[in-house]
Amino acid sequence: MHSGRVAVVGGSVAGCAAALAAHRGGADEITVYERASVRLADRGVGLAVHNSRYVELESAGYLDADMPWVQLVRRRWYVRDDRAPDPRGHEIGVLPFPFRTYNWGPLWSELRRRVPESVTFRTGTTAAAVRPCPGGAAVETDDGTERFDVVVGADGYRSVVREAAYPDLRAQYAGYLAWRGAYPEQRLKDPELWADEDCVYVVFAGGHVIIYRIPDGAGGHRVNWVLYTAPPAGLTADLGFTTPTSLPPGGLTDALRAHLAYVADALLPPYWADLVRATAPDELFLQPMYDFTAPHYARDRVLLAGDAATVARPHTGAGAVKALQDATVLESAITTSTTWPDALESYDVDRAVAGRTMVDLGRRLGRALVQETPDWRSLDQAALAEWWQRADGTGAFGGRGLGR
Secondary structure: OOOOEEEEEOOOHHHHHHHHHHHHHOOOEEEEEEOOOOOHHHOOOEEEEEHHHHHHHHHHOOOOOOOOOEEOOEEEEEEOOOOOOOOOOEEEEEEEOOEEEEEHHHHHHHHHHHOOOOOEEEEOOOOOEEEEEOOEEEEEEOOEEEEEOEEEEOOOOOOHHHHHHOOOOOOEEEEEEEEEEEEEHHHOOOHHHOOOOEEEEEEEOOEEEEEEEEEOOOOOEEEEEEEEEOOOOOOOOOOOOOOOOOEOOOOOOHHHHHHHHHHHHHHOOHHHHHHHHOOOHHHEEEEEEEEEEOOOOEEOOEEEOHHHOEEOOHHHOOHHHHHHHHHHHHHHHHHHOOOHHHHHHHHHHHHHHHHHHHHHHHHHHHHHHHHOOOOHHHOOHHHHHHHHHHHHOOOOOOOOOOOO
16 A cells, blocks of 8 residues: 555645645655645634644644644633623623634644655646546646546535535535634734633624634734624625635625624624724635535545535534544555555545534534524523533534544
C-alpha cells in the first residue's frame, strides 16, 4: 500500500488535511487541485474545537499548540428583558463550554505549512469533472486529464467529486439562514462586560446568535458572531437558496440587511445588538442552512471528505473537527490496509456513520434553537440544563470521539 498516485480536489482545511493523510500513509505522488487563486489565509471566520477532540487531533498530528487559538470555558445564555438593568439582558443560566476557538485563515495557513513540499499544490486550477476508470479515477481540468489511483473529494458542499460518485444526491434547504460577521476586538464597546473565556448565546423566539472571540493571527482577538433565524416570507424567494449557495462578504441585499437590523433592534439586548451593528457591510456574509450526507464516503476509487461528504448545520460545533477526523481515519486506513479498495472500504465504514450522526444532531439542534424554540423567559438554570440535555440527545455536540 505504500505507493500510488493520489489526487485531492480542494485545498482548504479538509484538503490540506487529506493531503497530509495521504503523505503519511505513504502515497508516492500527491496532487492538490484548488480552484481559488486568491489567498485562502485571508478568510477570517471562526470555528470551535471541543477540548477532548483537540486532544485526539493533537495526538494524531493534525492540530498543535502552535496554531493560534482562544480557550473558552463557559456558555452564558441571555434573553432580552427591557426591565433588566443589565445591557446584556437577563441571564438565563450558564453551562460548561470547554472549546478552543480558531480563525479559519490562520488555521488553514498552519495546516498548509505542514503539507510537505513533495505535494504538488495547483492553485487556480478547477477540476471540471472526475470519472472512474479501470483501477483508479481521472481528474479533468483545462490542462487535460490525469489518472490517479484514488481521488479524494475535499471540494466543499458543491463538490464536483461527490457529483461524480452520487449524481442524484441533493442538499436540502432547511428554511432558515445564518448571518455571520467578524471584526477586530478593538471596535467592541465596553469589552469588560464580556469575558474572554465566555461563549454567549443570545436567544429569542425563532432564533439565536452565538458570539465568541477568535484569534486574529497576530496576537490579538476578533469578535465572531453567527445569527440564526428564518427570513420573512418572500424575502429570499429570488435568491436561489433552494440549491446550495451563499452570499459572500458585501453581498447581502438591502432587504437582508434590513431584516438583520430589525432582529438587532427588536429582539436582542442592547449590548449584543450594538456588537452586531458594529460589523461593517463588507464583513457580513450569509449562509443558508442545508444538510445532507453521502450514503457512502467511498465509491470505486473516489473518496469523500469534509463538506464534500457531509454538510451538517453549524449548530453541531463540529464541522472542522469532522473534516480533520476524516483525515486521521484516512491515514489509518491507508497504513493498515494492503490494497486501495481495502483502505477505501475501511474509511467508509467508519466515516459514513459519523456523517449520519452529525446531520441528525444538526437537525435536532436546529429544531430546538430556531424552528421550535421554547419560551426562553420561563427557563431558569435547572430548566436550561435539562432542555439542553434533551436537545443534544446522544451527546454528540462538538463531535464524537474517534473510534466511537
